[in-house]
Amino acid sequence: MADDKKLNRRDFIQNSMRTTLGIAVVGLGGLSMLRSKGENWVWQIDPFKCTWCGRCATSCVMTPSAVKCVNAYDLCGYCDLCTGYFKNGVKDLNTGAENLVCPTSAIVRKFIEEPYFQFDIVEKLCIGCGKCVKGCTQFGNGSFILQIRHDRCKNCNECAIARMCPSDAIKRVPANTPYMIKSDFIRK
Amino acid sequence: MNKRPIIIFLLLMAAIIVFVIYKDLISKRPENRSVNPYEYDVVKYKSVDSAMVRYKEAQVISLNTRAPRGLAYANRKLYIASDSLLQVITVDGKEVNRAKLPASPSCITVTDQSIFIGFNDFIAAFDLNGKMTGRWKPLGKKTLITSLAVKDNLLFAADAGSRKVHRYSTDGKYLGVFDGKSAKDSKHGFIIPSPYFDVAFNHDGELWIANTGKRALEQYYDNGTFRTFWSNDEVGIEGFWGCCNPAHFTFLPDGSFVTSEKNNVRIKVYKPSGALDCVVAPSEKFPNEELAPALATTPEGDIYALDFQKKEIRLFQHK
Structure with a gap:
């Protein structure tokens, strides 16, 4: 047995x-x-890698682009001479179109107190060309940054602007932290 | 003769050629991209006539430090405040002294007898051997001390956090503060959009302060009364442009200003009148830098620039 x-x-x-x-x-x-x-992933632009080449405006499948300028107010100097707002070399700091960097007048200059001004982005008008970002970063504090706005981004499997980005600044980030604002994280 | 292997080889080669051409067509090479309709050309503002550059880079001293913060020249030595250290090096780059600091420093100035180091919200005095002789009372949470200047027994501390300049005696007694308003009803005094706020005495003992938000250099009496200023809002080489320039400045023995600018990084010499004299180092000397170098000059007229990003001290001498 x-x-x-x-x-x-x-x-x-x-x-x-x-x-x-x-x-x-x-x-x-x-x-x-x-x-x-597990977490979902979305596309986002690393502002420290972005070279403001203008491709975001022309390569996105959305028209206008899902990329918009964002002002990181923590970093903004609220300058009267904002180099993201005014073209280089302007003599008069007035809001005449010939003085402005933005091709669509998507930046509103609001007086706060002498001599400080706040700069707000009108997202409906912004096409994500990055001209203001370049001006701000090259001559100012760099508070203007380009970000993919997820209320309009289609989150394509292969992002059209990521494919065209010359500096590989566009990458997948967790959907629960979808934005990369300069003042929230530092250059690695 | 069996031609099959040759045909297979040729087909394979043709496939490889087609693949390479295709990859090249879809590659992100700059030549393959269409013209950017939104190009914003800023390069033209960085070019400088080479005839204006009257200094040459004569020496580079690499620093063995993680985060250099401030530079001073005195007694034929270079004093560097970095990390939590005070380093003293000879002009040959040999370290002769190193002392631990009580916190991370933000700026430094040196006299014949003492070293004064600014930390975020307080100042400490040291003897020339690096031994702390006094730690002064902190100024408050909003304080960010970015520059110190000493004349006789007076010390001035530029505070970018509160946009004011504090006045001390060199033994640490607090004497007062001023905010740069030219009159009581002035709407603003110092405009400091980022932590660049420099203060220095020229060789005649005149106090100069960089009002960076106005791209101006302003002179004050020792009691804080505004006296005069000069500025030049100009994107070209002649002036200062953008936010927070001149970020640093110092003086040559003849009273000329030596200035350094951030973002479009460059070092220039201005005559005592404020007219541009010459260029020390154009933007091309700082291809990847965006932080304005701290400056120190010698009695011989040499200019030392502390390159924060390369962690180097760069010596510029007249050609």
């Missing part, structure tokens, strides 16, 4: 294979569940 209960080699191998298969199935199922519950 004792001999009948003794595990022979064939049974041992069969049991081992069943156990291994079971662990693999349960493991794969668990992993799939974890992945399905």
Whole structure:
């Protein structure tokens, strides 16, 4: 009787294979569940890598582009002579179109107190060309940055502007932290 | 003769050629891209007539430090405040002293007898061996001390956080503060949009302060009364442009101003009248830098520039 209960080699191998298969199935199922519950990813522009080439305005599948200028107010100097707002070399700091960097007048200059001005972006007008960002970064504090706005981004599988970006500044970021504002993180 | 291998080889080669041409067509090479209709050309503002550059880079001293913060020249030595260290090096680049500091420094100035180091919200005095002789009372949470200047027994500390200049005696007694308003009803005094706020005495003992938001250099009496200023809002080489320039300045023995600018980084010499004299180092000397170098001059007229990003001290001498 004792001999009948003794595990022979064939049974041992069969049991081992069943156990291994079971662990693999349960493991794969668990992993799939974890992945399905894991975070989503969205496209975003690293402002420290961006070279303001203007491709965001022309390469995005959206018209106008889903890329917009954002002012990181923490960094803004509220300057009267804002180099993201005024063209280089202007003599009179007035809001005449010939003095402005923005081709669509998407930046509003609002007086705060002498001599400080606040600069707000009208997203409806902004086409994401990055001219203001270049002016601000090259001559000012660099508070203007380009960001992909997720209320309009289609989150394409292969982002058209990421493909064209000459500085590989566009990358996937977790959807729960979808923006990369300069004042919130520092250059790596 | 069996031609099949040759045909396969030729087909394979043709496929490779087609693939390479295709990859080249879709590559992101600059030549492959269409003209950018939104190009904003700022390069033209960085070019300088080479005849204006009258200094040459004569020496580079690499610093063994993580984060240099301030530079001073005195007693034929260079004093560098960095990390949490005070380093003293000879003009040959040999370190002769190193002392630990109580916090991360923000600026430094040196006299014949003492070293004064500004930290974010307080100042400390040291003897020339690096031993701390006094730690002065902190100025408050909004304070960010960015520059110090000493004349006789007076010390002036530029505070970019509160946009004011504090006045001390060199033994640490607080004497007062001024905000740069030229009159009581002036709407503003110092305009400091970023932490660049420099103060220095020229060789005649006149106090000069960089009002960077107005791109101006302003002179004050020792009691804080505004006296005069000069400025030049000009994007070209003649003036200062953008936010917060001149970020740093100092004086040559003849009273000329030596200025350094941030973003479009360049070092220039202005005559005591404020007219541009010459260029020390054009933007091309700082191709990847955006921080304005701190400056120090020698009695011989040499100019030392602390390149914060390369962690180097660069010596510029007249050609």
